[in-house]
Amino acid sequence: TATEKARDVVIVGGGPGGYVAAIKAAQLGLKVACVEGRGALGGTCLNVGCIPSKALLQSSHLYAEAKSGFKKHGVIVDGVSIDLAAMQQQKSGAVDGLTKGVAGLFKKNKVEYVQGWGKVKSATEVEVSNSAGETTVLSTKNVIIATGSEVTPLPGVPVDERRIVSSTGALSLDKVPGSMVVIGGGYIGLELGSVWARLGADVTVVEYLDHIVPTMDGEVRRAFQRSLQKQGLKFKLSTKVASAELDGETVRLELQPSKGKGDSETMTADVVLVSTGRRPFTKGLGLEDVGVTTDARGRITVDDNFQTSVPGIYAIGDVIPGPMLAHKAEEDGVACVETLAGHSGHVNYNTVPSIVYTWPEVASVGKTEEEVKAEGTEYKVGKFSFMANSRARSVDDTEGLVKFVSDAKTDKILGAHIMGPNAGELIAECVLAMEYGASTEDIARTCHGHPTLSEAVKEAAMATSFGKPIHM
Numbered sequence: 001t002a003t004e005k006a007r008d009v010v011i012v013g014g015g016p017g018g019y020v021a022a023i024k025a026a027q028l029g030l031k032v033a034c035v036e037g038r039g040a041l042g043g044t045c046l047n048v049g050c051i052p053s054k055a056l057l058q059s060s061h062l063y064a065e066a067k068s069g070f071k072k073h074g075v076i077v078d079g080v081s082i083d084l085a086a087m088q089q090q091k092s093g094a095v096d097g098l099t100k101g102v103a104g105l106f107k108k109n110k111v112e113y114v115q116g117w118g119k120v121k122s123a124t125e126v127e128v129s130n131s132a133g134e135t136t137v138l139s140t141k142n143v144i145i146a147t148g149s150e151v152t153p154l155p156g157v158p159v160d161e162r163r164i165v166s167s168t169g170a171l172s173l174d175k176v177p178g179s180m181v182v183i184g185g186g187y188i189g190l191e192l193g194s195v196w197a198r199l200g201a202d203v204t205v206v207e208y209l210d211h212i213v214p215t216m217d218g219e220v221r222r223a224f225q226r227s228l229q230k231q232g233l234k235f236k237l238s239t240k241v242a243s244a245e246l247d248g249e250t251v252r253l254e255l256q257p258s259k260g261k262g263d264s265e266t267m268t269a270d271v272v273l274v275s276t277g278r279r280p281f282t283k284g285l286g287l288e289d290v291g292v293t294t295d296a297r298g299r300i301t302v303d304d305n306f307q308t309s310v311p312g313i314y315a316i317g318d319v320i321p322g323p324m325l326a327h328k329a330e331e332d333g334v335a336c337v338e339t340l341a342g343h344s345g346h347v348n349y350n351t352v353p354s355i356v357y358t359w360p361e362v363a364s365v366g367k368t369e370e371e372v373k374a375e376g377t378e379y380k381v382g383k384f385s386f387m388a389n390s391r392a393r394s395v396d397d398t399e400g401l402v403k404f405v406s407d408a409k410t411d412k413i414l415g416a417h418i419m420g421p422n423a424g425e426l427i428a429e430c431v432l433a434m435e436y437g438a439s440t441e442d443i444a445r446t447c448h449g450h451p452t453l454s455e456a457v458k459e460a461a462m463a464t465s466f467g468k469p470i471h472m
C-alpha cells in the first residue's frame, strides 16, 4: 500500500552474509527484504558447506572411535559397522532444522523473504524471477549483494558429482568409495578426505604446492600432516593433476610434477574430489549493466564501508576479497548494515579465526611465525604440548600443541596457533585476547579452570611471556 514504509535495503543472497545482515538490519529498525534462489536459507554454509561437513565429521569420528578408540577406555563394542544412509539422514536433519530455523528468525524479525533469483537493475531496483517463471521488481533505497561463491572448475577434470565430485557431491556419496583422490590439500579437501578415510576409503591427497594448507603456521602444519598420515591419509605434494577421466567404474588420473620436468604418472580412484578452491558467484546478477566493478579474480571491489563502485550498492561475504569463511561473511553483513543504519560498522580482519575441523582440529588467528619473521618484526614464541595437559591426558587425546607468537618488545599477541582436541573452541579465547590488544602475559595471569584443555593455552602464554610454563 502507499502508506507502507519503503524498503531501506534489499539483500541478494541468503547465506551467512546475507541472512545475518537481514536480521541485523531489521533489528536496527530498517525495512529489509532478502532474496534467495536456492529454495532454502543459509547459503553454501548451511546447505552444502560448514554444517553438513561438520555433521559427517562427527559421525565418522564416532565410528573411528568406536572401532579403535573405545577399547583403551575399557569400552568393548563388537561388530561396529556403518549405516551410511542413517549417517546421511542425521546430516540432512541438521541442515533442514537449521535452514528452517533461519526462516523462523526471518519471521520473528520481520524480514521479508523473497524466493527467487535476483538481478540488480540499479541501487533502487532488484528484479526477482521465481521458479514459477514470474518476475517482480523490488524497489528499495539500497542493495546488498551477498551471492557468495561456487567451486572453481579445474581444467581437465570435469565434475559429474558422482565419480568426480566437488565438495557438494562428496557430502552426499551413497557408498564408501574403496579409494578416493582429493585434489587440493586445503581445509575443505582435508576435512572431507578425513570423513571418507575414517569410513574406510583409501585416500590420497594430491597437492600442487610442496605443503598442505598454505595459510597455516609451518610448524603446526608439519605436525598436522604427520597426524593425518598416521590416520592413513596419503599425500602427493608438488604434484598437479593434468587430467581425470571416467574409465568404467573408476576414474583415471594423469599426474605430473607441478614444477619442472619429470615423468607423469597415472593413478586410478573410485571417486575424485576436486577441492582446489572457490570463486565469487555473480552469474546473472547483471553487474556489468549497472557498472559494479570486479577485480581480476572476479571479486566485487568495495570500499571500507562495503560500498561497490556504484553508490547505494554494497557487497559482503565470499563475493568480496578476504577469507572465504562464514563468520567473516557474518561480520561483513553486520558492519555493512550498521553503517547503513547510521552507526559505524567495522570488521577487524586481523582477528578472523580459521579452523580445520579434522581430528585433531587445527585453529589459528593472526599471523604465522613465518609471516612475522618475513615482516622483520622482533618476536618471541612460546609453546605447550597437549601431552603435558592433564585434561588431555585423562581423556587420552594428547596430540598437538598451542603456540603463540608475540611482539618481542611489547608482548602483544601477534598470532595463536592450536592443533589439538577442540582447538576450534579454544581459539576463541585467543581471538578475544587479540581483539582487546592483550599480551601473552594477560592470558598467562588469567585463572583457567582445572583440569581443562584451556590450561594448555595459559601454559603456552606462560612459555611466551615468562619463558617457562609450569608443567613442561
Ligand code: FAD
Pocket: 012, 013, 014, 015, 016, 017, 018, 019, 035, 036, 037, 038, 042, 043, 044, 045, 046, 048, 049, 050, 051, 053, 116, 117, 118, 119, 146, 147, 148, 149, 167, 168, 188, 281, 283, 284, 285, 316, 317, 318, 319, 324, 325, 326, 327, 328, 329, 357
Ligand atoms: P553463500 O553462503 O555462498 O550464500 C550465497 C547465497 O546466495 C546462496 O544461497 C545462493 O543460492 C544465493 N544467491 C546467489 N546468487 C543469487 C541471486 N542472483 N539471487 C538470489 N540468490 C542468490 N566456512 C566456515 O567459516 N567454516 C566452515 O567450517 C566451513 N566449511 C565449509 C565446507 C565446505 C564444504 C564449503 C564448500 C564451504 C565451507 N565454508 C566454511 C565456507 C562458507 O560456506 C562460506 O564462506 C560462506 O557460506 C559464505 O557466505 P556468503 O553469505 O558470502 O555466501
